[in-house]
Amino acid sequence: MSGYLESQLIILCLSIIYAYGIFLPAASGQLNLGAAGFITLGAYASGWFNLSDGLGVSMPLSVVMAMLFTGAISFAIAFPILRTRGVYMVLATFAFAEVVSGLTINMEFLGAAAGMPVDDHAAVEIVVIAAIGVTLFSFYFMSTRLGLALRSIHDDESVSVLFGVNVRLAKVAAFTVGGMLMGLGGAMYGHHYNYIEAQAFNVLLSIYILLYVLLGGTQTAWGPLVGAIFFTVVPELIRNLAIEIGSDWLADSRFIFFGAFIVLMMVIRPEGVVTRTMQDRVASALAGRRKDTGEAE
Amino acid sequence: MSDNVLNITGIQKNFGGLKVIDDVSMDVRRGSRTALIGPNGAGKTTVFNLLTGVYPIDQGSIVLDGMEISQIPSQDRVIHGMSRSFQNIRLMPHLSTIENVMLGQHARARSLGNLMFPLGMLSKNKWRQEAEDALHNAGIGSYPGEVVANLPYGVQKRIEVVRALVSRPKLLLLDEPAAGLNEVETRQLQELLEQVSQSGVTILVVEHDMHFVRNLCDHVVVLNFGQKIFEGTPEEVHQNPAVLEAYLGREDSQPAKETSDAS
Amino acid sequence: MLILQQLINGLMLGGLYVMVAVAFTLIIGMLNFLNFTIPALFMVAAMMMWATMTGNLPFGNETLLGVFGEANLWVAGVLIAIIVVSLASLVIERFTYRYMKAKYGDATEHALPLVSSLGFLIAFEHTVISAWGSDPLTVVSPFGDATFKIGSLLFSYPQVISLVLSLGIVFTLNYIIRRTKLGRALRSIAERPETATLMGVDVLRIVPIVYVITGLLCAISGVLFTINYTTVDAYIGDTVATVAIAGMVLGGLGNVWGAVIGGLMVGIIEVFSIYIVGADFVKVPIWGLLLIILIFKPTGLFGHSAIGKGKF
Numbered sequence: 001m002s003g004y005l006e007s008q009l010i011i012l013c014l015s016i017i018y019a020y021g022i023f024l025p026a027a028s029g030q031l032n033l034g035a036a037g038f039i040t041l042g043a044y045a046s047g048w049f050n051l052s053d054g055l056g057v058s059m060p061l062s063v064v065m066a067m068l069f070t071g072a073i074s075f076a077i078a079f080p081i082l083r084t085r086g087v088y089m090v091l092a093t094f095a096f097a098e099v100v101s102g103l104t105i106n107m108e109f110l111g112a113a114a115g116m117p118v119d120d121h122a123a124v125e126i127v128v129i130a131a132i133g134v135t136l137f138s139f140y141f142m143s144t145r146l147g148l149a150l151r152s153i154h155d156d157e158s159v160s161v162l163f164g165v166n167v168r169l170a171k172v173a174a175f176t177v178g179g180m181l182m183g184l185g186g187a188m189y190g191h192h193y194n195y196i197e198a199q200a201f202n203v204l205l206s207i208y209i210l211l212y213v214l215l216g217g218t219q220t221a222w223g224p225l226v227g228a229i230f231f232t233v234v235p236e237l238i239r240n241l242a243i244e245i246g247s248d249w250l251a252d253s254r255f256i257f258f259g260a261f262i263v264l265m266m267v268i269r270p271e272g273v274v275t276r277t278m279q280d281r282v283a284s285a286l287a288g289r290r291k292d293t294g295e296a297e
Numbered sequence: 298m299s300d301n302v303l304n305i306t307g308i309q310k311n312f313g314g315l316k317v318i319d320d321v322s323m324d325v326r327r328g329s330r331t332a333l334i335g336p337n338g339a340g341k342t343t344v345f346n347l348l349t350g351v352y353p354i355d356q357g358s359i360v361l362d363g364m365e366i367s368q369i370p371s372q373d374r375v376i377h378g379m380s381r382s383f384q385n386i387r388l389m390p391h392l393s394t395i396e397n398v399m400l401g402q403h404a405r406a407r408s409l410g411n412l413m414f415p416l417g418m419l420s421k422n423k424w425r426q427e428a429e430d431a432l433h434n435a436g437i438g439s440y441p442g443e444v445v446a447n448l449p450y451g452v453q454k455r456i457e458v459v460r461a462l463v464s465r466p467k468l469l470l471l472d473e474p475a476a477g478l479n480e481v482e483t484r485q486l487q488e489l490l491e492q493v494s495q496s497g498v499t500i501l502v503v504e505h506d507m508h509f510v511r512n513l514c515d516h517v518v519v520l521n522f523g524q525k526i527f528e529g530t531p532e533e534v535h536q537n538p539a540v541l542e543a544y545l546g547r548e549d550s551q552p553a554k555e556t557s558d559a560s
Numbered sequence: 561m562l563i564l565q566q567l568i569n570g571l572m573l574g575g576l577y578v579m580v581a582v583a584f585t586l587i588i589g590m591l592n593f594l595n596f597t598i599p600a601l602f603m604v605a606a607m608m609m610w611a612t613m614t615g616n617l618p619f620g621n622e623t624l625l626g627v628f629g630e631a632n633l634w635v636a637g638v639l640i641a642i643i644v645v646s647l648a649s650l651v652i653e654r655f656t657y658r659y660m661k662a663k664y665g666d667a668t669e670h671a672l673p674l675v676s677s678l679g680f681l682i683a684f685e686h687t688v689i690s691a692w693g694s695d696p697l698t699v700v701s702p703f704g705d706a707t708f709k710i711g712s713l714l715f716s717y718p719q720v721i722s723l724v725l726s727l728g729i730v731f732t733l734n735y736i737i738r739r740t741k742l743g744r745a746l747r748s749i750a751e752r753p754e755t756a757t758l759m760g761v762d763v764l765r766i767v768p769i770v771y772v773i774t775g776l777l778c779a780i781s782g783v784l785f786t787i788n789y790t791t792v793d794a795y796i797g798d799t800v801a802t803v804a805i806a807g808m809v810l811g812g813l814g815n816v817w818g819a820v821i822g823g824l825m826v827g828i829i830e831v832f833s834i835y836i837v838g839a840d841f842v843k844v845p846i847w848g849l850l851l852i853i854l855i856f857k858p859t860g861l862f863g864h865s866a867i868g869k870g871k872f
Contacts, residue, residue: 031671080855086670087594088858091809095851102843113840143417145399145406145424148392152400155389162349163464164375164404203798207678214675219391252690259683266676267659276391276444284441 006124010192012232013131014185018209019216019224020138021182024174026210026218027142028150029157030082032175033090035182035209036201037097038070042183043190043201044110045069047118050191054109059120059191066187067180074179078172097206105198115197122191130188134181139221141177150174154218215265217272220279227273231258302327302378302468302499303348308357308367310347310523317343319523320357325468330490330500332510334534335520336544341503342384344520345470349381350374362467375404378467382457382474384503390446394456395439398428401460428463435459435489451482455489462493469493471502475509487513507535519543565713566831572716574827575723576788579781580804581823582730582816583774589814590750590770592670594805596677597652598778599797600684604648605641605782606792607688610699612637613786616692634702634787641779649775652680653768681797688794696793699786722784729780730820733773737816746770750814803830806850812863821861 001009018039022032046066048054057065081092110116141147149170152160161167190196208231216227235254242250265272303325310318318340325331333341347354350371359367361377369377380401388397399416402424406412416424432439437455445453454474461469474490475483483506490513494500504510510517511531518528521543527534534540580602587595613633615621617640624636656673707716737743745761757763778801785800786792807826811818826846833845853860 031674084854084858087588087592087674087813088854090594090671090674091805092851092854095806095847095854098843098847099851102841102847106841106844140415140418143415144413145403145416146412148396148399148416149403149412151392151396152389155391156387158351159383159387159389160400161372162351162375162381163400163460164372164407165400166372166407203802207682211675211678214671249690253686255686256683256690259679259681259686262679262682263655263676266672266679267655270660270672276393277447280393280441280443 001124008232008236010124010127012229013127014189015209015212015228015232016131016225017134017185017188018182018205019212019228020134021178021180021185022209022213023138023218023221023224024141024150024178024181025171026213027147027154028171028174029154030171030175031090031210032093032178033206033210034093034095034097034100036203036206037093037100038074038179038182039186039189039205040097040100040104040201041073042066042070042186043196044104044116044186045183046187047116047190047196048110050119051116052119059122062120063184063187063191067183070183070186071176071180074183075172075176078175078179082168082171082175094203094206097203101199101202111196111198113198115195115200116190118190118194118196120191121194122188124192127188127192130184134184135221135225138181138224142221146170146173151219211262215262215272217274219271219276220274222274222279223272230273300326302362303501304358304360305344305348306358306360308344308347308354308359310343310352310355317523318347318354321520321523321525322357323518323525323528325499325501326516327467327499328494328497329516330494330514331502331516331518332514332531333501333503333518333520334505334507334510335526338522339520339543340523341520342472343523345381345472345503348379348470375464375466376407378465379470380461380464380466381470382454382461382472384472384476386450386453386457388445388453388457388460391444393439393441393443394432394437394445394448395425395428395441397445397456398431398460398463399424401463402427404464431459431463432456434492435462436485451478454478455482455486458486458489462498466498468499468501471500473503473505475504475506483509507531511535566835567828568713568715570828570831571824572719572723572788572827573831574807574824575719575726576781576785576800577804577807577827578726578730578820578823579777580801581807581811581819581826582733583777583781584805584808585811585814585816585819586770586774586777588808589816590746591657591673591767593656593673593677595656595774596674597648597656597680597684598774599801600681601645601648601775601778602782602785602801603688603792603794603797604684605645605779606786606796607692607697607782607794608641608644609634609637609783609786610697610792611692612640613699613702614697618691631702637786638783641783642776645775645779645782646772648684649771650768652677652775653771655680657767657771658764685794685797692794694794696791698791701787701790703787716788718784718788722788725780725784727820729777730816733777734816742766742769803846806846809850809853809858810860812860815860815863818860818862 018035021038022035025032046062049057049065050059050062077096081089081096084092104110105113149160149165152165153167153170157167186201212227212231213224216225216230217223235258238254239251242248301324306322308318308321309316321344333344335341346352348359350369354367358365361379364377366374366377389400406424414422416422429439435455435458437452437459440448445456454477458471458474475486478486487509490500502514514531516528517531517534519526519534519540526539526543527537529537580598583598584595587593611617612624615625624633628636656676660672701718703718707714709715737746745766748756748759748761749763749766785796803826804823807822808819809822810825811820811822829849830842830846833842837845
């Protein structure tokens, strides 16, 4: 695989992992605008656990520890943050990411402003496997009764309570597992590039990931996959097209189109690209064609 | 096992300075079909909200099958045997029919094993089967490939009833289940509820359709301005002057429905 | 004395934050969403000011130079910033309010205007980067370095004027909201949007006005930023204006007076933080404070709790 394709694949895989981390709480209506914070935690944690000057554990173990670490912090802040609602929650997660950013840039043992080198390398195959694993896990998670509860909470929280759903715990679970996935993504980033720049994960990243998820659709587990693919592949396609036709303007403007596209989507198809109805109809169509009976179920 | 599945004693609810429910007491006999009626604003839905714990009561007690539940949080009341349907349809618009019904099972499926079981992936599991059977018994298909928001109103109303039923309640609270239904749908609903009642579930229904009430229920409680003003059989209620006065001298049901006896 | 000087500096910075915080709080209070185009408009106004003053507009630079003269180009800058931001506000209104349709009222549906505003933020940021790049750009202050002293405390004319202007604008705004017919209409939309129409309020005419007012607040703040701090870049929306959000939350969502006090307080906190822990670390006290307020006292010092409940 060419170097260019490989680097694009890495970016895509990381985006997919991050996106599922945001998707799990988003499926229950909790919007997390602080992805960068969780990713940062995972990246630095795994890097430091793995570093010979740090804890010196092997990479698989450091990654797992980083996920648990990020999960523990997600769990700890989930309770207070999930007491906030709507816009307050968006702000709280945003603030959380800024605090993490402000803290890590000042920690000497993490390299402060110079960033941190990471010892062990995670090859492309590992990152791809991680992305596939996260995707499969997320499909499984959403297919469980807990996933059903999360989607019920999204549609009508009060009624969900009346049927016995422990809304608090469900939201905390989604938030915590989502945090762990983002921690995994950050760890993969650190181990693949073998270096964590000081402000590698910023506000724009948090915004983009949330946008991938919302534009892909939060009703099904296909949404974040479609969102991440669409929004990492299309800008690159446009950029290549621009280089082909020699238009600098087009190359520079691809994010302007991205922004305009978001605005239009919110008016035309706010539920995102992949909706529940679409998933069911596609599934029915596929099943019908396989059975080849003219009968509707 | 006591005679009454529900004892409400002296409950009171204020919103701001307004006494919305004022010293209401009633007993619901096990296996009965009771209607809770009254003019608009009488507080009927509020009573349901108090029973299910949406709002806490200010005074009084609620005893469900011998257990005082007024201090139990809303999410834990369903496991004690009470579930409900809603006046305005409150199904989950983005979930399929089966999934909406399966929400009703949640209280019975709260163990970790049940929570993490991949319901959506293994299509032949017992929970899904139970939901499909419940829909089938109610005469509703499972509408695969559709989210409930696209289904006809009458069907959605009945799905709500089925959802409440799969929680295996002792007491089923139905808030205007016949509202907006045509004659055929109303009859189907009535048959479903008679079936439910025969299986041992106690029914408490808020309704405006007096014809429906007369056909289904054996006991009626009348509220007005947050107070109980009468209770008795449907015939007694029909003739009671206080009740007639509360309704301003006329019943809420259409004359057309009066004369055509669907059953 | 040093403390007092820091306090003064903090108030000056706070003056800029006040207008942005009020812009945020107006939109949250009236239309129930966190409008991320506000930082973008702030940045656009600041960039328009820079571009006009340094002759970097896409067209018309010579004309403006001819009409205003070099010394007064800043006036042109103010006008252009106001015009551009006002037009942008009207477009934004259409796509974050007028054309939106709510279907189910579920949890994420209310985030639609927020997401749309993020789209605008990205589009505006990248438009500016396309035009002028992402590096910092400087401008020469039209007022030089005019400072004056009271005792041993140093004040700069531009900063004092900014503070006075900020407060004056907000006082006027507050007067409009409390005492005029327009203000009554605004308040009825804020308190009960569904019945506002029934009460004779022409919501479809009033809402664009709100957007333009908040746009103007951002524009003036952005222009003052350029004059006072003389260095701008495409990211100052993210780095500067978003801090005003903390001011809004401190004062209580939807509370204009709260935003004034909150904005000033945040300015002071920021300056003191830089003084005590250094500029690198300043994010932590400010956003940490915000996080704590959101968790323990989300209504802020003076605010309303109804706003934002389950909504964006």
